[in-house]
Every structure is written in C-alpha cells, then in structure tokens.
Amino acid sequence: MRRARFRTRHDDPEALARALAPDNTEQMDTAVEDGTLVTTIERPTTGGLRTTADDYLTNLQVATQLTTDDT
Numbered sequence: 745m746r747r748a749r750f751r752t753r754h755d756d757p758e759a760l761a762r763a764l765a766p767d768n769t770e771q772m773d774t775a776v777e778d779g780t781l782v783t784t785i786e787r788p789t790t791g792g793l794r795t796t797a798d799d800y801l802t803n804l805q806v807a808t809q810l811t812t813d814d815t
Contacts, residue, residue, distance in 0.1 A: 745786050745787070745788055746788065746789065746790055747786045748785045748797050749782065749785075750783045750784075750785075750804075751782050752804070754781055757776045757779060757780060757781040758776055759811050760804070760807050763807040763810070763811060764783070764800075764803055764804065771785060771786050771796065772796070772800065783800060
C-alpha cells in the first residue's frame with residue numbers, strides 16, 4: 745500500500761474539511777489536527793496514489809479560493 749499525507753495550514757481548516765468531504769474517496773481521510781488540515785491518502789499503486797493526490801490538491805486549491813473569496 746502506498747501512502748501520502750498532506751498537512752496544510754489555513755485560516756478556517758474546518759470549513760475546508762467540510763468542503764472537501766464530498767470528494768473524498770474511501771482511501772482518503774481528512775481531519776483537522778491542532779488547527780492544521782491533515783489528509784492521508786492510501787492507494788495500492790504509485791500511479792493511483794499520484795492521481796488521487798493530484799485530484800485532492802486541485803480540490804484543495806479550489807476550496808481554498810472559494811472559502812477565502814471576499815467578493
């Protein structure tokens with residue numbers, strides 16, 4: 745099993761965790777630990793891990809922009 749863990753700091757990590765939850769797969773776990781957004785991804789192959797990580801990071805970028813948008 746391949747594993748990646750992402751730890752990112754945000755002004756409102758709880759809001760981001762809620763925004764990301766619908767796109768999480770069974771192989772993903774997102775939580776807030778000590779004010780930090782922590783997502784762990786486990787996949788059986790390196791290619792699958794890379795693809796899922798890429799999708800997650802794209803979703804995180806969009807969610808971050810939407811939750812910090814002042815317009």
